[in-house]
Amino acid sequence: MNTNKFFNTASARRERENLSAGAAKSAATKRKFPLINQKEIERKILGIDVRKLVAQIKKLRPAPKKLFEGKLRIKYYDFADGRIHKKRDLLRIREFWPKSGKPYSELVYKLYKGVQKNCKVFDELEFVIPGTHDAEKLGLLFGRMGLKEMVYYEKKRTLYKWGDVKFEIDEHPKIPAFMEIEGKSPAAIEKAIKALGLEKNEQSAETIEELLRRKYKGIGLNDLRF
Numbered sequence: 001m002n003t004n005k006f007f008n009t010a011s012a013r014r015e016r017e018n019l020s021a022g023a024a025k026s027a028a029t030k031r032k033f034p035l036i037n038q039k040e041i042e043r044k045i046l047g048i049d050v051r052k053l054v055a056q057i058k059k060l061r062p063a064p065k066k067l068f069e070g071k072l073r074i075k076y077y078d079f080a081d082g083r084i085h086k087k088r089d090l091l092r093i094r095e096f097w098p099k100s101g102k103p104y105s106e107l108v109y110k111l112y113k114g115v116q117k118n119c120k121v122f123d124e125l126e127f128v129i130p131g132t133h134d135a136e137k138l139g140l141l142f143g144r145m146g147l148k149e150m151v152y153y154e155k156k157r158t159l160y161k162w163g164d165v166k167f168e169i170d171e172h173p174k175i176p177a178f179m180e181i182e183g184k185s186p187a188a189i190e191k192a193i194k195a196l197g198l199e200k201n202e203q204s205a206e207t208i209e210e211l212l213r214r215k216y217k218g219i220g221l222n223d224l225r226f
Helices: 003-032 050-059 133-144 186-195 208-215
Strands: 035-045 065-079 090-098 104-116 119-130 147-162 165-171 178-183
Touching: 035 104, 035 186, 050 147, 050 165, 065 133, 090 133, 104 133, 119 133, 133 147, 165 186, 178 186
Parallel strands: none
Antiparallel strands: 035 119, 035 178, 065 090, 065 147, 090 104, 104 119, 147 165, 165 178
């Protein structure tokens, strides 16, 4: 009996099985934690009553889907010379702590593209990080690269998806709640505003940092902690 032939065949079969399993695992990982490259178009709606707004959202048809409810911890990173902030870009790690389910994190880089029809526009690159410990390790890695944690703040968020539109209701300590509507175009956002009857509410394309400077003087992002 040619034992070498037997072992070579068995070895080759195991290698194919391992490669197949590895490919399946890699594909599953890509499906679960994809790298998302997208354009973000959004507008803030101020002066909201959270309870009434949620009731209005639930009346929409087809019925919106609630994607998240819980607490967020947000960190911005930059170099000592502030080069990212000066470009109005954003490097951010967010920790998501849902009311139910496991916490997870998200790494995002936003490339500022300006304001279009009263909507803030970014080219956004993001991916989800399982858990929160890996996000802490990533922060340490940023430190080795010369980046510093410049901002830390917290908020509560309730997120609904209605078709291609997202309603992000944000509640921060020390300032009134507001909602960000995110859509594929300013026209889609306008349609959602009308559907909710929010045309008379103050609307803004500002970042939260710009909003604080204009409306809530003396309060910075680092002050927004529960």
